[in-house]
Structures are given as structure tokens and as C-alpha cells.
Amino acid sequence: MSKQQSQSLGKDQKLAPFDYTVSIIGGKWKMLSTQRSELEKNGIVNRVEYPQIPPKVEYSLTPKGKTLMPILEQKCKWGVHNQEKCKK
Template sequence: MQSETVKTCLPSGVDLPNTGFGYTLSLIGGKYKILILYWLYENKVIRFNELKRNIDTISFKTLSVMLKELEADDLVIREEFPQIPPKVEYSLSERGRSLIPVVDMMCQWGESNR
């Protein structure tokens, strides 16, 4: 029987951060980033406190840090409105929306394998 060679994005002997997989993990890794992307996708536009209510277990500080990181990575758009009280809305950038098929595949895998 002939053994098949399977092409993988994680070839052996390669430094993980220098792969596409490593780069993707650097953007969405962690406990909350995928949840934030999910809620932004579901709601299109959402305010900070509403996002906090949807992700009940996240602290205000952690949410703030995660949103700043996602914004710096061009996955989230932050729009500030000059009014009293201040109003800030978050939405997915085009780049952020391009990650949604990855999140969907994770959901499908989870449903099939739990």
C-alpha cells in the first residue's frame, strides 16, 4: 500500500509563528477574540456595553484591551460620535468579515464532534 503525503499548513521543522496558521492564531487567539468577532458579525454594529452584556464573563478592561487589539489588527472598526454622553460603535472591517468563514467552520466542526 502506498502512503499518501498530506499537504499541511504546519510542515514539520517550521517555526509556528512564521506560518499562516501561526499568524492567524496571533490575530484571533485567546479566550475572547472569536466571541467578539462573532457578536460583531451577528449585530453588524454594536456598542461597548451591549457587547459586554453579550459576553457576560469578560471584564470591562479585558474587553477594552481585546477591542483595541482587534482594531490595531484591522479586524474591527471603532467609530466615535462626538456627543454627550459619548457614543462609540464597533463593527467588523472587511478583513474581519473575511474571518467569518473560519469561525463558521469551527462551529460546524464543533456541532459534528461534540
């Protein structure tokens, strides 16, 4: 969600803390799907494809990818702490 989109939310609507954090720092969370192959290539994400109909694919973090969890958790905490402050 862009900063402009987050500003157009009504007063009763609220971004999730992580989404808010990403919108403030300019990151694009939804771009994850388009960067999937790069994440696989860099050993961050595992991809398992099941030969069935309908097709099924599962993604999971590799051990290397799991090392990013503390960073993502801190980004979420930052959003919780700062979301209300930035609205004022």
C-alpha cells in the same frame, strides 16, 4: 467560559456551539474586549466614536476582518458536530 465551567453546567443547560468550541480549544472569547485596540491596529475592526452623552461607540468588521467569517463559521460547525460526542 472555561472547560471547568462548562463541565459544571447542569444537564438541562447547554453551551452555544461556538462557546463550546472555544472552551474546548482553550480560546478566550471574552478576551476580545481586552484585545480590541490590537484588532483595530491590525485592521480587523473599525471603531466609530460618537461625541454625545451618554457616549456611544460602534464596532464593525473591516473587509479584512470579514475574511475571518468562514473560519469562525467552521469553528461553530465543529462545536455543533462535536458537543454531544465529547460529553459521552
